Amino acid sequence: xxNASAGRSVLSRIMQVLGTFDVDSAFxxxxxxxxxxxxxxxxxxxxxxxxxxxxxxxxxxxxxxxxGVRLWEIACRTPGALxxxxxxxxxxxxxxxxxxxxxxxxxLQGHEVLFLERLSTRNAVVNVTLIGGRLPLHASSSxxxxxxxxxxxxxxxxxxxxxxxxxxxTVQSPAHxxxxxxxxxxxxxxxxxxxxxxxxxxxxxxxxxxxxxxxxAISVVVPNDSAPALPTVRLLxxxxxxxxxxxxxxxxxxxxxxxxxxxxxxxxxxxSRNSMEFLEQHRKDHPL
Amino acid sequence: xxNASAGRSVLSRIMQVLGTFDVDSAFxxxxxxxxxxxxxxxxxxxxxxxxxxxxxxxxxxxxxxxxGVRLWEIACRTPGALxxxxxxxxxxxxxxxxxxxxxxxxxLQGHEVLFLERLSTRNAVVNVTLIGGRLPLHASSSxxxxxxxxxxxxxxxxxxxxxxxxxxxTVQSPAHxxxxxxxxxxxxxxxxxxxxxxxxxxxxxxxxxxxxxxxxAISVVVPNDSAPALPTVRLLxxxxxxxxxxxxxxxxxxxxxxxxxxxxxxxxxxxSRNSMEFLEQHRKDHPL
Numbered sequence: 001x002x003n004a005s006a007g008r009s010v011l012s013r014i015m016q017v018l019g020t021f022d023v024d025s026a027f028x029x030x031x032x033x034x035x036x037x038x039x040x041x042x043x044x045x046x047x048x049x050x051x052x053x054x055x056x057x058x059x060x061x062x063x064x065x066x067x068g069v070r071l072w073e074i075a076c077r078t079p080g081a082l083x084x085x086x087x088x089x090x091x092x093x094x095x096x097x098x099x100x101x102x103x104x105x106x107x108l109q110g111h112e113v114l115f116l117e118r119l120s121t122r123n124a125v126v127n128v129t130l131i132g133g134r135l136p137l138h139a140s141s142s143x144x145x146x147x148x149x150x151x152x153x154x155x156x157x158x159x160x161x162x163x164x165x166x167x168x169x170t171v172q173s174p175a176h177x178x179x180x181x182x183x184x185x186x187x188x189x190x191x192x193x194x195x196x197x198x199x200x201x202x203x204x205x206x207x208x209x210x211x212x213x214x215x216x217a218i219s220v221v222v223p224n225d226s227a228p229a230l231p232t233v234r235l236l237x238x239x240x241x242x243x244x245x246x247x248x249x250x251x252x253x254x255x256x257x258x259x260x261x262x263x264x265x266x267x268x269x270x271x272s273r274n275s276m277e278f279l280e281q282h283r284k285d286h287p288l
Numbered sequence: 289x290x291n292a293s294a295g296r297s298v299l300s301r302i303m304q305v306l307g308t309f310d311v312d313s314a315f316x317x318x319x320x321x322x323x324x325x326x327x328x329x330x331x332x333x334x335x336x337x338x339x340x341x342x343x344x345x346x347x348x349x350x351x352x353x354x355x356g357v358r359l360w361e362i363a364c365r366t367p368g369a370l371x372x373x374x375x376x377x378x379x380x381x382x383x384x385x386x387x388x389x390x391x392x393x394x395x396l397q398g399h400e401v402l403f404l405e406r407l408s409t410r411n412a413v414v415n416v417t418l419i420g421g422r423l424p425l426h427a428s429s430s431x432x433x434x435x436x437x438x439x440x441x442x443x444x445x446x447x448x449x450x451x452x453x454x455x456x457x458t459v460q461s462p463a464h465x466x467x468x469x470x471x472x473x474x475x476x477x478x479x480x481x482x483x484x485x486x487x488x489x490x491x492x493x494x495x496x497x498x499x500x501x502x503x504x505a506i507s508v509v510v511p512n513d514s515a516p517a518l519p520t521v522r523l524l525x526x527x528x529x530x531x532x533x534x535x536x537x538x539x540x541x542x543x544x545x546x547x548x549x550x551x552x553x554x555x556x557x558x559x560s561r562n563s564m565e566f567l568e569q570h571r572k573d574h575p576l
Contacts, residue, residue, distance in 0.1 A: 010298040011338050021365040026555045050299050058368065066555075067366045069397060072404075075363035076420020077309040078355045080346065086419065090409065097385065102560070109357060116360075121378065124560035128567070131374065131557075132364020197566070267314045267354075269419075272390070272412035278485070279416070 013039060017047050018056070018067065023130055027064040079267040080107070084216060085116045086270040087246050088207070091239040092117060092218060098235055102127045102221040106142035106204075108150065109134065111158055113143040113217070125200050127221040138163045138171050141192040141202030142217035148184040149206055149214035155181065169194040189233045194224050203229055205236040208244045210251060218243065246270070254280075301327060305335050306344070306355065311418055315352040367555040368395070372504060373404045374558040375534050376495070379527040380405060380506060386523055390415045390509040394430035394492075396438065397422065399446055401431035401505070413488050415509040426451045426459050429480040429490030430505035436472040437494055437502035443469065457482040477521045482512050491517050493524040496532045498539060506531065534558070542568075 016037040020028060028036070034044035048065060051057040055070030076082050088105050096103035096119040105117040112134040120127070129135065137143035137158055147158060159174045171177050184190045192202040204219035218240055220232060249260035250267065260266050262276030269279065304325040308316060316324070322332035336353060339345040343358030364370050376393050384391035384407040394401040400422040408415070417423065425431035425446055435446060447462045459465050472478045480490040492507035506528055508520060537548035538555065548554050550564030557567065 011302065011342060014299065014302075015342050018362050021362075023365070023553050023556045026365055026367050026371070026552070054299060054303050066368065067362065069366055069368045069395070069402065071359070072363040072366040072369035073397070073402060073420050074306050074309075074355065075360040076418075077311070077314055078357055078360040079314050080354065080357045081360035082419060083314070089407070093381070093384075093407070096381075107357070109361070114357065114361060118559065119377070119381070120559045120563070122561055124563070126562040126566045127559060128563070129559075130364075131370060132361050199562075264314070265311050268311045271406065271408045271415060271417075273410055274414040274487075275408070275412070275416070278414045 013043060013047050014051065017044065017051065018071075021067050023133070027060060027062075027066050029064050033065070077268060081116055083268045084247070086268065087250055088216070088218065088243045089117070089270065091242045091246075092119060095218065095220065095235055095239045099220050099222060099232065101125055101223070102129065104129055104142065104219050104221070105207075105216060106140075106146070106219065107216045108137075108146045111137065111161065113137055113140055113146055115142075116216075125221060125223045126197050127200055128196055129221065135196070136164050138177055139166055139192070139195050140219075141190040141195075141204035142219040144180065144184055144190040144192060145204045145206050145217040145219075146214065148181040148190065166196045167194050167198055169198070171195065188237065189229075191229050191233075198224065200224055201229075203232050203236065205233065205240045207240045207247070209247055215247070216243075301331060301335050302339065305332065305339065306359075309355050311421065315348060315350075315354050317352050321353070365556060369404055371556045372535070374556065375538055376504070376506065376531045377405070377558065379530045379534075380407060383506065383508065383523055383527045387508050387510060387520065389413055389511070390417065392417055392430065392507050392509070393495075393504060394428075394434070394507065395504045396425075396434045399425065399449065401425055401428055401434055403430075404504075413509060413511045414485050415488055416484055417509065423484070424452050426465055427454055427480070427483050428507075429478040429483075429492035430507040432468065432472055432478040432480060433492045433494050433505040433507075434502065436469040436478070454484045455482050455486055457486070459483065476525065477517075479517050479521075486512065488512055489517075491520050491524065493521065493528045495528045495535070497535055503535070504531075 016039055017033055020033050020036045030044055030048055034041045048057060052059060055068045057065045058068040059065055092103050092105055100121055101124040103119045104115055106113040106115045114134050115129050115131055118129045118131050135143055137147040163172055165172055189205045200221050201224040202219055202221050204217045206214040207216040207218055209215035218236055249258060252259040254263045261280060263280035265279045304327055305321055308321050308324045318332055318336055322329045336345060340347060343356045345353045346356040347353055380391050380393055388409055389412040391407045392403055393405040394403045402422050403417050403419055406417045406419050423431055425435040451460050453460060477493045488509050489512040490507055490509050492505045494502040495504040495506060497503035506524055537546060540547040542551045549568060551568035553567045
């Protein structure tokens with residue numbers, strides 16, 4: 001099937017098909033993919049066959065398709081997602097082990113917060129955060145931290161776009177939200193008690209990258225009870241400080257006194273000190 | 289630039305560009321992408337522009353490109369990668385906390401083991417495992433477990449394709465490897481002492497899915513010293529049993545007495561019990 005407009009439209013069709021998969025619908029038939037993507041059935045068949053050929057889709061025994069492991073493998077080369085998560089992980093695990101509820105890492109993506117990691121325990125409080133999932137900025141504590149440190153023009157856009165209401169406690173008025181953002185900047189943390197679910201409280205702090213810019217938020221989701229937030233805030237601030245230092249060390253030129261070991265691997269890999277030194281010195285001689 | 293062969297070759301060029309990024313080269317210029325992918329410079333420019341438009345590549349200030357967060361976001365819809373990792377994670381964290389070295393989850397992908405997760409600590413022993421990275425089956429303990437449970441024809445292919453030598457202790461002879469695989473099947477675990485690095489020992493056990501098939505391996509990488517392996521093997525076997533049970537519960541039809549909560553979300557999300565019930569009951573009424 002020749003197509004004179006080639007390039008752009010092929011990728012746009014591919015993205016339409018891939019974008020149809022969601023946590024609601026991880027397994028889809030070609031008909032469902034066609035219906036939900038709005039692409040004609042014949043086109044969908046062709047795109048699906050191509051994607052399957054490259055391992056980007058996998059066919060199940062029941063003839064549904066799911067997104068392929070090969071796509072995930074390529075996605076492990078994202079400094080902005082997996083790389084950041086690798087750097088933050090040991091500190092996030094410490095927070096998780098202390099709090100024994102949910103501990104998460106989120107970044108600003110579009111007008112939402114996108115979660116790069118969520119560590120949970122079986123008996124933790126209700127929490128709607130999904131890995132690779134998004135939440136509105138005004139409703140989640142991580143989102144509030146990211147919004148509080150965003151430029152004024154961006155804040156104005158978010159405020160103008162409407163504030164989804166989850167519970168009686170979700171911030172609804174732009175004036176209230178502006179006051180809350182000022183308070184978050186001043187105190188250095190956000191607390192959202194029952195903003196998304198009455199039983200849950202989010203507590204978040206910013207993670208700074210180079211040049212004092214906020215590049216992420218780490219947060220916990222804990223029961224919305226009478227427990228004081230401050231001990232948890234201190235725990236999160238300690239972890240955020242360590243993540244910021246690790247992030248800066250990972251992006252300084254290799255070999256300097258403040259730089260992390262691991263050479264060019266540091267943007268994607270954060271393993272033990274010995275492993276990073278080994279990677280830096282030996283990977284070239286002995287490709288893995 | 290119209291191209292009459294359209295579809296397949298467009299995706300093949302896209303894959304050539306995306307496949308050029310690696311942990312060695314997370315940031316690349318268009319010229320480097322062209323050189324390494326073997327695509328003409330003009331074609332590379334066009335493919336890069338398209339990928340950037342959809343967020344699959346991100347342009348840095350120094351004009352290099354990196355793989356985009358949007359690609360990672362789509363990859364979070366992979367039941368075979370992120371989904372499996374979500375199910376295994378709480379148990380893998382328990383192993384990691386007990387061993388305080390590296391704890392990892394790997395699957396068979398092609399003729400190699402692909403690692404879906406690696407939890408590490410700062411002072412852990414040297415370890416070459418990367419998240420999203422691959423290792424040869426005969427050299428890594430996880431790979432040995434997966435190979436031991438693979439069909440005979442697959443084993444024959446792997447044995448015939450040559451056994452890369454990392455250290456003096458890497459298994460080199462097909463006969464030796466066959467004896468080792470038989471032993472692994474009998475004992476239910478693999479120990480690789482110094483197979484990849486003299487200082488490191490890998491210990492791995494299989495994770496069973498439905499119908500007694502081996503779907504993954506969990507492993508630790510610990511110092512290659514005189515410490516007995518059996519206590520760690522027991523720890524891993526306990527975790528693997530729990531992961532297998534969680535995996536089976538996640539793939540039984542929703543609502544049954546043995547099924548995990550969370551309805552159709554279970555293939556991708558494993559959060560706390562309350563969160564899974566909430567997702568199952570409320571996500572439809574109140575889209576997140």
